[in-house]
Amino acid sequence: MTEAANLNSQQAPVITIDGPSGSGKGTIAKLLADSLGYELLDSGALYRLTALAALNGEVDLSDETRLAEIAGSLDIRFAVANGEVAAVLQGVDVSRDIRMERVSMAASRVAAVPAVREALLQRQRDFRQAPGLVADGRDMGTTVFPDAPVKVFLTASAEERARRRYDQLQGRGVSVSLRDLLEDIRARDERDMNRAASPLAPAEDAVVLDSTDIGIDDVLQKVLDLVHERIR
Numbered sequence: 001m002t003e004a005a006n007l008n009s010q011q012a013p014v015i016t017i018d019g020p021s022g023s024g025k026g027t028i029a030k031l032l033a034d035s036l037g038y039e040l041l042d043s044g045a046l047y048r049l050t051a052l053a054a055l056n057g058e059v060d061l062s063d064e065t066r067l068a069e070i071a072g073s074l075d076i077r078f079a080v081a082n083g084e085v086a087a088v089l090q091g092v093d094v095s096r097d098i099r100m101e102r103v104s105m106a107a108s109r110v111a112a113v114p115a116v117r118e119a120l121l122q123r124q125r126d127f128r129q130a131p132g133l134v135a136d137g138r139d140m141g142t143t144v145f146p147d148a149p150v151k152v153f154l155t156a157s158a159e160e161r162a163r164r165r166y167d168q169l170q171g172r173g174v175s176v177s178l179r180d181l182l183e184d185i186r187a188r189d190e191r192d193m194n195r196a197a198s199p200l201a202p203a204e205d206a207v208v209l210d211s212t213d214i215g216i217d218d219v220l221q222k223v224l225d226l227v228h229e230r231i232r
């Protein structure tokens with residue numbers, strides 16, 4: 001990369017959207033990136049891809065050294081097709097596989113390993129490109145892009161997040177119990193918020209938005225107002 005392009009990418013503004021699963025941050029991040037013409041980083045997908053590669057290679061999930069090696073050498077690419085972002089692992093579209101329950105569980109374990117987080121750090125920072133980046137995750141504003149001019153922490157009550165997931169799964173014809181979903185969400189929150197490495201928490205300078213009682217359009221408008229105030 002030339003020095004000018006490098007400088008440019010480091011100066012490109014970043015909007016970080018952090019929060020627990022089901023808060024709507026993935027949807028908001030995508031809408032924002034589309035509306036601003038920015039790049040999009042779904043950092044959770046990197047943890048999911050690491051987990052999938054480990055499961056495919058039958059790697060013991062307690063072997064932290066091996067997990068970090070996998071994270072550091074992942075052959076991945078994000079490809080845009082029909083407005084959707086596909087996750088490609090070793091040339092194969094694994095977008096559906098990385099959303100499977102067993103991969104979600106493994107991703108949550110893999111994400112708690114400090115050496116894995118370290119191995120993925122630069123990879124995430126490499127997504128910063130002109131004209132700007134929307135980064136969605138848990139520690140985008142605290143660890144990966146601490147200098148981001150706009151940081152949002154999007155949350156919603158556990159009950160509301162469980163209900164959204166329930167509706168989503170019902171829509172796909174998957175039958176689940178709302179109570180089980182709520183328990184899963186609480187267990188994941190607990191693990192994400194209490195791990196030692198980069199726990200889920202708002203950055204000190206993040207704007208906290210609660211989407212329990214407001215729709216996606218209103219959340220998007222609030223974030224766009226912040227962007228216009230602070231970036232352009």
Ligand code: DC
Binds near residue numbers: 021043044104111137
């Ligand atoms: O956002 P998601 O559900 O796709 O994330 C998958 C897992 O990775 C989840 O357990 C949280 C973790 N994660 C993380 O620790 N840090 C991030 N920046 C993004 C996701």
